[in-house]
Every structure is written in C-alpha cells, then in structure tokens.
Amino acid sequence: MDAAVYDAWYQTPRGSWIGDVEFKLLLELLEPKKGETLLDIGCGTGYFVRRFAQEQGLSVVGLDPDQTWLRFAEGHAVAGEQFVAGSGARLPFLERNFDRSVAVASLCFVEEQRQFVNEMVRVTRKRFAIGLLNRASLLYWQKGRHGGSGAYQGAHWHTAAEIRALLEGLPITNLVIRTSVFSSSGGCSSRWLERVLPRCLLWGSFLVVAGDRV
Template sequence: MNGITDPAAYEAWYHTPRGRWIGDREFALLGDLLNPVAGASLLDVGCGTGHFSRRFAGLGLAVSGIDPDPQALAYAAGEGGNITYLRGDGRALPFADNQFDYSSAVTSLCFVDDPVAALREMWRVTRHAVVLGLLNRHSLLYWEKQGRGAYRGARWDSAKAIREEWMPRLAPSPVAVSMGSAIFLPRGGRFARIAETWLPRQIPWGGLLAVCLRR
C-alpha cells in the first residue's frame, strides 16, 4: 500500500467544498450498501488518516483501523473518535477468523499490488459483510485523473473484474453482492451536484465503484 505523503494536506482536501461533496457522496453510497447495525464491529483496512474510519464510527460502529503507514496512523490517532488504530498489512491481517462483523476498504485496495489477497484476508476476518470503495475504470474520473497527482500508481477496477476475477477466489462464496457508483461528474460544480442527486447509483460509470459482499 502506498503511504500518504502529507496526512494533514490529505485530510484538509476533504474540508474543501469539492472534497466535502465527494466524501459525502462516497460515504452515503458505501453506508447504504453496507447498512450496518449500530454497535457492531468494523475493521477499516488501509484506513490512512482515519477519515472514513471516523465516518463509520459516526454510524455507531466499534471501529478498528489498520494501515502500514505510521505517519498516517499518527495523524488518525490525533483526530480522536474512540477508534483503535494499529500498523499492519492488509494482505496479512493479524486477526482471528470472523473477528469483525464488517470490514471496509475505501480506495486503499487501489494501491495494493495483490488486491485479491487483501480481499481474501478481509473476507476471512469478517462475519457478515465487506464493503469496498474502488476507482472505476469506466468513468469520467479515470479519463481526467489516471496517472496524475494523488492517482499516480493507482489501479482502476471494473465491476466485471470484481465478479469474474475477485469473487470466485473467495471461500465461502458470497451469498449476495450489491454494487453502485457515485461521482459521475467529478469536477463537482453546481450542475454536477444537481445531476448527482438525480442519477441512480445503479449506473456503473461513477468515479467510485462501491461493492458490498455478504456472507
């Protein structure tokens, strides 16, 4: 997993008008797909600065975050939120089978050289459901941002790859899968924000591809 060069700057982006809008839309989609039960436990894999860890905690979940980057983890711990953070590799999670009710990975698998290995580990330690936020190969965001800035070195995935290449390698097989996408017009202007509220999440061309796998 790639480290975050400047955790404070990374987090500050989510407090800009565009960053706040994108973060809100992405989390709304992830939360709707996961639909977690308050009080349940969740492991956030590749948690980075803890931005989405704190959002999941805001839903009433008992959240743990894991990331290989000590600088990002130090920042996350300083933000509070009653979240347990530890350093580790998502491809070799230091947890028992079925230890968490849910697990999440929000764009972190896009920077893992073997995302299926990480997904299999998440699947192993999760009792109920795994939710993923991935960069969508079939999106306007891909054409605007691939290989640039914070997206340099990122892998862009597709719903077809998830279904045909990732899911068959999970045991036991998921009993249900749901997908959606968000951020169709990534520049985030007034028209983009209005359009986003009208476009159904089932349209597979948003910059964020969200996937929920249930056991």
C-alpha cells in the same frame, strides 16, 4: 503526501462533497448497525473511521501500513477508534473477528489483490464493502490514464467485471456493485447528476462492491 494535507482536502468544498457522497454509498451498501464492530483496511488518515464511529456508533478499528498517517488518525480520533499497523494482505486478526469490514481507495494501491480480498472476507462475520476507482468513468479519462496524476498516481482503476472476477470463489453471497461521483467537480451540475443518475449505472468514479460473508 503529507497526512495533514491529505486529510484537509476532505474539508474543502469539493472534498467535503465527495466525502459525503462516498460515505452515503458505503453506508447504503454496508448496512451497519449501531454497536457493531468494523474494520477499515487502509484507513489512511482516518476520515471514514471517524465518520463510522461518530455518526453510526460503530466500534471501529483502522488498519494501515503507513505509520505517519496512522499517528495522524490516532491523534484525531473522536469516539474511541483504535488503530493497528499492518497490511491488508496479512491481517493480524482471527477469522470472523469483525461484524463488518470496509476498504476505501486502498485495494487500488495494492499488488497482492487476491490476498487482500481473501483476508478481508476471512476476518468478516457479516458484510463487507470495498470502495474502488472505476475505470469506466469520466475521472479515469481525466486523471487516471498513463499511470495517473496527483493523488491517483500509481492507482489501479478497476472495472466491475474485474472486481467480480477477483472475488470469484470466495465464501460470499448477495454481491452488489454500485457507483457514485459521476462528475467530480463538485459544482451545481455534479450535484444535480448525483441526484438524478441511478447508482446501478456503473459510470461513477467511485465504484463500490459489497456482499455478505457466508
């Protein structure tokens, strides 16, 4: 998909609402502090990189294997964000290089999943958060089955149990799993559901797992 087209989706009424809901949950679980360093693995066009840098005052590095999307992200940087080409499965950084790390809708496109989470935890000093597509959600039944459609094509939809098993044995603690975006239409009923349903109800399409590095 074209980078500009992908990024412009976040400016549509539905995309902007989903982006806000996802960002809010990520912030809640990642608990970043102003001035800290953050690595965004699979940053794509840099939507979340920009938000973490501009709104939270973090020093952010975005990493992605797609050079075209990285160039777009670089060209739209707002607060000194830096970008590096690479794969989440082989991070070009030293152990505990970043205070925090995040990966949003990128692990679901990666085959070497265990290697990806190993690497993510290795370069993190304090806390990490991984945003995923939830198989136990309405959106999976609408857009995820049979290989998926649109932007979801080829994506792996995780269950909470699967992600727990994937992280088993890593040097992490205080694992938390929450979801949001219970209905993704972005209309009045979606917004209402988002206000009333608890994040610990694991039926939202955006599944986030977060934990502390030991």
